[in-house]
Amino acid sequence: MSFLNPYFFFAAAVALLPILIHLIRKLKVRKIPFGSLMFLREMPKEMVRKRRIQDLILLLLRIAILAFLVLMFARPYFIESNAVVSINEGSKSRVILLDNSYSMQFGNYMSMARNEATKYIDQSDANDEIALVVFSDTPEQLSELNNGFATHKAILNDRVTASFQTTDYYKALKLGHEILKSARHASREILLISDFQGSGWQPSPDNWQLPRNVSIVPVVVGSPDRDNSYIDGHELSWQRNADKVAVQYGVRVKSQNNSASETALQLWRNDLQQDQQRFLRGETNQMFFQERGLAEGLYQGFFTLQTDQLAVDDRHYFSYQVEKRPAILCLEDRAGRTASNTFFLRSSFDLTESAVYSFTGKRISALGLAELRRHGMVFLANPGRLNGSQRQALLNYVEAGGTVLLSAGSRTNTENFSEIFAPFSAGQAEAIVQVREIQSLRAILAEVSFQHPIFEVFAANGANELFSPKFSTYLKVLPDSSATVLARFDTGDPALLEKSYGNGKLLIFTTSLNTDWGDFPVNEVYLPFLYQVARYGVKSQNVQESYLVGEPVLFQGNPGDEWQITTPNNERKTLSADESGLTFFRETIQPGNYLANDGEEQRIFSVNVDVRESDLTAKDPQEIIAAVQSPLSENEKVALQETVNTAESAESRQKVWRYLLILIVVLFLAETYLASRSTVQMSSKRKDS
Amino acid sequence: MNNATNQRSAATRFIAPEVLSRIANLELLSRGVVEGFVSGLHKSPYKGFSVEFLEYRPYTHGDDPMHIDWKLYLRSDRLFIKQFEDETNTSCRILLDVSQSMAYGAKTVTKFDYARFLAASLAYFVVRQRDGIGISLFDNKLRETIPVKSTRGHLHNILNRLEQLETGEATQLGKPFHELADSFKKRGFIVILSDLLGDPDQLIEGLRHFRFNGNDVILFHIMDAFETNFQFKDIVELEDMETGEKLLLVAEEAKMIYEENLSRFREKIEKECGLLGIDYNLLETDKPLDFALFKYLSRRSARIK
Numbered sequence: 001m002s003f004l005n006p007y008f009f010f011a012a013a014v015a016l017l018p019i020l021i022h023l024i025r026k027l028k029v030r031k032i033p034f035g036s037l038m039f040l041r042e043m044p045k046e047m048v049r050k051r052r053i054q055d056l057i058l059l060l061l062r063i064a065i066l067a068f069l070v071l072m073f074a075r076p077y078f079i080e081s082n083a084v085v086s087i088n089e090g091s092k093s094r095v096i097l098l099d100n101s102y103s104m105q106f107g108n109y110m111s112m113a114r115n116e117a118t119k120y121i122d123q124s125d126a127n128d129e130i131a132l133v134v135f136s137d138t139p140e141q142l143s144e145l146n147n148g149f150a151t152h153k154a155i156l157n158d159r160v161t162a163s164f165q166t167t168d169y170y171k172a173l174k175l176g177h178e179i180l181k182s183a184r185h186a187s188r189e190i191l192l193i194s195d196f197q198g199s200g201w202q203p204s205p206d207n208w209q210l211p212r213n214v215s216i217v218p219v220v221v222g223s224p225d226r227d228n229s230y231i232d233g234h235e236l237s238w239q240r241n242a243d244k245v246a247v248q249y250g251v252r253v254k255s256q257n258n259s260a261s262e263t264a265l266q267l268w269r270n271d272l273q274q275d276q277q278r279f280l281r282g283e284t285n286q287m288f289f290q291e292r293g294l295a296e297g298l299y300q301g302f303f304t305l306q307t308d309q310l311a312v313d314d315r316h317y318f319s320y321q322v323e324k325r326p327a328i329l330c331l332e333d334r335a336g337r338t339a340s341n342t343f344f345l346r347s348s349f350d351l352t353e354s355a356v357y358s359f360t361g362k363r364i365s366a367l368g369l370a371e372l373r374r375h376g377m378v379f380l381a382n383p384g385r386l387n388g389s390q391r392q393a394l395l396n397y398v399e400a401g402g403t404v405l406l407s408a409g410s411r412t413n414t415e416n417f418s419e420i421f422a423p424f425s426a427g428q429a430e431a432i433v434q435v436r437e438i439q440s441l442r443a444i445l446a447e448v449s450f451q452h453p454i455f456e457v458f459a460a461n462g463a464n465e466l467f468s469p470k471f472s473t474y475l476k477v478l479p480d481s482s483a484t485v486l487a488r489f490d491t492g493d494p495a496l497l498e499k500s501y502g503n504g505k506l507l508i509f510t511t512s513l514n515t516d517w518g519d520f521p522v523n524e525v526y527l528p529f530l531y532q533v534a535r536y537g538v539k540s541q542n543v544q545e546s547y548l549v550g551e552p553v554l555f556q557g558n559p560g561d562e563w564q565i566t567t568p569n570n571e572r573k574t575l576s577a578d579e580s581g582l583t584f585f586r587e588t589i590q591p592g593n594y595l596a597n598d599g600e601e602q603r604i605f606s607v608n609v610d611v612r613e614s615d616l617t618a619k620d621p622q623e624i625i626a627a628v629q630s631p632l633s634e635n636e637k638v639a640l641q642e643t644v645n646t647a648e649s650a651e652s653r654q655k656v657w658r659y660l661l662i663l664i665v666v667l668f669l670a671e672t673y674l675a676s677r678s679t680v681q682m683s684s685k686r687k688d689s
Numbered sequence: 690m691n692n693a694t695n696q697r698s699a700a701t702r703f704i705a706p707e708v709l710s711r712i713a714n715l716e717l718l719s720r721g722v723v724e725g726f727v728s729g730l731h732k733s734p735y736k737g738f739s740v741e742f743l744e745y746r747p748y749t750h751g752d753d754p755m756h757i758d759w760k761l762y763l764r765s766d767r768l769f770i771k772q773f774e775d776e777t778n779t780s781c782r783i784l785l786d787v788s789q790s791m792a793y794g795a796k797t798v799t800k801f802d803y804a805r806f807l808a809a810s811l812a813y814f815v816v817r818q819r820d821g822i823g824i825s826l827f828d829n830k831l832r833e834t835i836p837v838k839s840t841r842g843h844l845h846n847i848l849n850r851l852e853q854l855e856t857g858e859a860t861q862l863g864k865p866f867h868e869l870a871d872s873f874k875k876r877g878f879i880v881i882l883s884d885l886l887g888d889p890d891q892l893i894e895g896l897r898h899f900r901f902n903g904n905d906v907i908l909f910h911i912m913d914a915f916e917t918n919f920q921f922k923d924i925v926e927l928e929d930m931e932t933g934e935k936l937l938l939v940a941e942e943a944k945m946i947y948e949e950n951l952s953r954f955r956e957k958i959e960k961e962c963g964l965l966g967i968d969y970n971l972l973e974t975d976k977p978l979d980f981a982l983f984k985y986l987s988r989r990s991a992r993i994k
Contacts, residue, residue, distance in 0.1 A: 031925075031926045031928060031935070032921070032925055032926065032927050032928065033793065033927075033928045033930050034793060034916075034927040034928060034929060034930065035790040035791075035793035035800070035884060035886055035913070035916055035929075035930055035931075036790050036860075036884075036886040036929055036930070036931060037927055037929040037932075037934055037936050038886060038950075039946075039947045039950035039951045039954065040927065040936055040938065040943055040946065040947055040950070041936075
C-alpha cells in the first residue's frame with residue numbers, strides 16, 4: 001500500500017489527542033480535601049474495572065476514528081503490478097541508453113558520450129534510480145536499476161567501449177522500457193545518448209510503441225555533418241589458367257561530405273602491400289586491382305584507405321581460397337560407339353593444360369568410388385546396364401557430395417536406365433518416345449526454369465537459341481515428386497531433372513548428348529549448356545568467405561571435430577562439433593581475418609564491419625521518438641496526465657478512502673453508542689439509588 | 690436601647706451562617722442569634738414555654754435575696770421567691786467534635802465553624818434560660834471539658850474558649866462518649882455537635898451509655914452540603930482530612946455510591962437514635978442556626994412537661 005499525501009501522516013499525531021486530553025485532564029485533576037472517604041471506600045471494584053474496560057474501548061475507538069481520518073486524508077492506494085508508483089514525488093527512474101556502435105568510434109565521440117552519461121548520473125537526486133545500458137545492434141544491460149551511482153560511474157568508465165557493431169535504437173528502447181517496468185518512481189525516462197546515426201533506425205516490425213508514461217530524452221553526441229570515407233565492399237573474380245588463377249579485386253569506396261581530395265587505396269595480401277592506387281574522392285569510387293599467377297592455396301589480406309576520423313571502416317578484409325583445377329570424369333560404355341557417344345562431350349571441354357577443367361574420359365568398367373571421388377563431376381553418357389557395385393559406387397559418390405549427369409542415348413534401355421536412378425528416388429523411366437509418333441515435328445525444349453543456375457545465363461541472352469535444338473527421341477521419365485524438372489520438351493515430358501541426394505545431385509538428361517536422338521551437339525547452346533552444367537556440378541571452386549561483425553560462421557565436418565579458430569588478435573578459440581558435425585563460431589566481434597583448423601582442413605574467413613553504419617548521416621531524434629511515441633491528441637493528453645501520474649490514477653480508481661469513510665462512520669456510531677450507554681447506565685443507577 | 694437590640698436581633702434571625710461567619714466575636718454572634726430567635730418566638734406558637742414566670746414559693750434560708758419579690762412582700766408582707774420555669778435547674782452539656790474532618794467546608798463556613806456558632810448560640814441561649822451550660826471537646830479522645838455552670842461569667846469563658854478553638858485529630862466517637870458518660874454525675878441535656886465521621890457502632894454504643902445514665906440526648910449531625918449531596922463534578926481527587934488518604938474518582942459515578950453509603954449510614958444512626966429516644970437532626974452548614982435552637986427548646990420543654 002502507498003499514499004498519495006504521505007505528509008498527512010504528520011497529522012497522525014491527532015490520533016494521540018484523546019490520550020493527550022486524558023493526560024492533561026489527569027494532570028489537572030482537582031485535589032480536594034474532604035472530610036472523610038469512609039463512604040467512598042466501599043466503591044465496588046468490578047464497577048471500576050468495567051468502567052475502565054469500557055473507557056479503554058472508547059479511547060481506542062476514538063483513537064481509531066482519528067487514525068482512520070488521517071489515513072483517509074493521506075489517500076491510500078494499493079500498488080498495482082502494472083503501475084508501480086513513486087514513493088518519492090519528484091524522483092525519477094531513468095535508463096541511460098548509451099550508443100556504442102562503431103559509428104561512435106568517430107573522433108572522441110565515445111568519451112563525449114561517457115561524459116554525458118556521467119553528467120546525468122551526477123545530476124541525479126539521491127532517490128533517483130538509474131540503469132545503464134549500452135547498445136549497438138543488441139542492447140546489453142550493464143547495471144541494475146538502482147541509486148548506486150558510484151557503481152554506475154565505475155561501470156561506465158571500465159566497461160563502456162565502442163563496439164564494431166551497427167546501431168539498433170529499436171531494440172535498445174524496448175529493453176529500456178522492460179527495465180523501467182520495475183521502476184519505483186512514476187516519473188520514468190529513457191536517456192538516449194547517441195550520435196543518432198541514421199541507418200540504426202529500422203521501423204518497428206511489430207508496431208511496438210513506447211508507453212507514454214516513459215519519456216525519451218535524446219542527447220546528441222557530436223555533429224550531424226561528418227566527413228567519412230569508407231570501403232563499401234569488394235568483389236573478387238577469378239580467371240583460371242591451368243593450375244593458376246588470376247584474381248581481380250573490385251573495391252567500392254564511398255565518401256561522405258568529402259571534398260574531392262586525393263587519397264590512396266592499398267591492397268595488402270599475406271602481410272605485404274601488393275598494390276596501391278591513388279584517386280580523387282568522389283561520392284563512390286570503384287577501384288580495381290589484379291593479381292596473377294595465384295596457385296592453389298589460402299589467401300588473406302585487406303584493402304586500406306588513408307585513415308580518417310572513423311578508422312574502423314577504412315580497412316576491409318578479404319579471404320579466399322584458390323582450389324586446384326576442378327576435374328570432370330566422362331564415363332562411356334566400351335561396347336558402344338565410343339567415339340560418337342562422347343565425341344561432342346570431349347570436344348566441348350578443353351583438353352589442354354590451360355583448360356579450366358581437367359577432363360578425363362574413362363570406360364564405365366572403371367566406375368568405382370575411388371575413381372569417382374577424384375573428380376568434381378561425372379558425366380555418365382548413354383550407359384548400358386550397370387552392375388550393383390557400380391550403382392552403389394555412384395550412389396555413394398552422389399551422397400558424399402558429387403554431381404552426376406546421366407544422359408540417355410541409343411544404348412538406353414528403359415529398365416537398365418531405371419535401375420540406375422531408382423535408388424535416388426528420382427522417378428521412373430516409362431518408355432522411349434519417338435517424337436514423330438506423337439507429333440509431326442521433332443521435340444524442342446519448351447519449358448525451362450531460367451531461375452536455375454544452369455539456365456540463368458540464358459535468360460538474358462540466348463533464350464531463343466535454347467529452343468532451337470530438335471530432338472527426335474527421348475526417354476519418357478515420370479519424375480518423383482521430390483525431383484525438380486528443370487526443362488521440358490514441347491511434348492510436356494521432362495528433358496532435364498534434378499534430384500538432390502545426400503550432399504550431391506543427380507541430373508538426368510532424358511535425351512542424348514550426342515547426335516543419336518537429336519541435333520543438340522551441333523547447336524550453339526550446347527557448349528554453354530555443358531559449361532553451365534559443369535560449373536553447377538563441380539563443387540570445388542575458388543571461394544571466398546566474408547562475414548559481417550556478429551554474424552555466426554557455420555563449420556561443417558565430422559561429429560566430434562575440434563576447430564581451432566585464430567582471431568585477428570591471435571587469440572585461439574576452440575569449437576567442438578556436435579553429433580551432426582555442425583558447429584557455429586559466433587565470436588565474430590572484431591573485424592579482421594580469421595583462420596580455422598581442425599587438424600586436417602584449413603579454413604579462412606574475413607569479418608568486416610557492416611558499412612551501413614559508416615553512413616554517418618544523422619537522423620533527427622524527434623523522428624525516432626515520434627516513431628515509437630505517436631503525437632498526442634487532446635484527449636490523449638488528458639489521459640496521459642492521468643497515466644503519468646499513476647499514483648493519482650491508481651488512487652482515484654481504487655477509492656480506498658470511501659471504504660475508510662464508511663469504517664469511520666461505523667466506528668463513530670459505535671463510539672456514540674458506547675458513550676451514551678455508559679451515561680444511561682450511570683443516570684439509571686442514580687435514579688435507582 | 691432595648692428596641693435597637695430587638696431590631697438587630699430580628700435582623701440576625703435566619704441570617705445565613707456565611708454571614709454570621711463574618712462576625713468575629715462569638716458572644717455578639719450568639720447573642721444576635723439567640724435574641725433574634727427569642728424575639729421570633731413571640732410570633733411563634735411556642736411562645737411562653739420557657740422563660741415565663743411559673744410560681745412563687747416562700748423564701749427559705751439560703752435562697753438568693755435577689756430573687757425575692759419585693760412588690761409582693763409590700764403587699765403581703767411575706768417573702769416570696771419568684772420562681773421561673775428555668776429554675777428547674779436543667780444542665781446542658783454540649784459535646785463538640787473538634788476532629789480534623791470538622792474543618793471541612795466547601796464554601797465559607799466549615800462544619801467546625803458552624804458547630805462553634807451553634808455551640809456558642811446554644812450556650813448563650815441556655816444561660817439566658819438560666820440553665821447550666823458545660824462544654825466538652827473531643828476528637829479521638831476527650832480533649833477538654835468545661836463544667837456546667839449557669840453564670841454569665843461562665844458563658845463568657847465558654848465563648849472565649851470557643852473562639853480560640855482549633856480542630857484536633859481524627860474522630861473516634863466511642864471512647865470519649867463513654868468517658869463523658871461516666872463523668873456526668875447529674876442527668877441533663879446532652880447536645881452532640883459532630884459530623885459523626887467515625888464508626889457508627891461505637892457512636893451508638895456511646896449514645897446508649899448517655900441514655901443509660903438518663904440523659905436527654907440531642908444529636909446534631911453536622912454536614913456540609915457537598916457532603917450530603919456530593920456535588921463534585923468530573924474527575925476529582927479527594928483527600929481524607931483525617932487520614933490523608935487520597936482517592937481519585939469520577940465524581941458522577943462516585944456520587945451514586947457515596948450517597949448510597951451515606952444514606953445507609955444515616956438510616957442506621959437514625960434508626961438506633963429512634964430506638965434510644967435520641968433526637969437525631971441533620972444540620973447542613975448552610976442552614977440557619979435557629980433550627981437547632983428550636984430543636985433544643987422543643988426538646989427541653991418536652992422534658993419539663
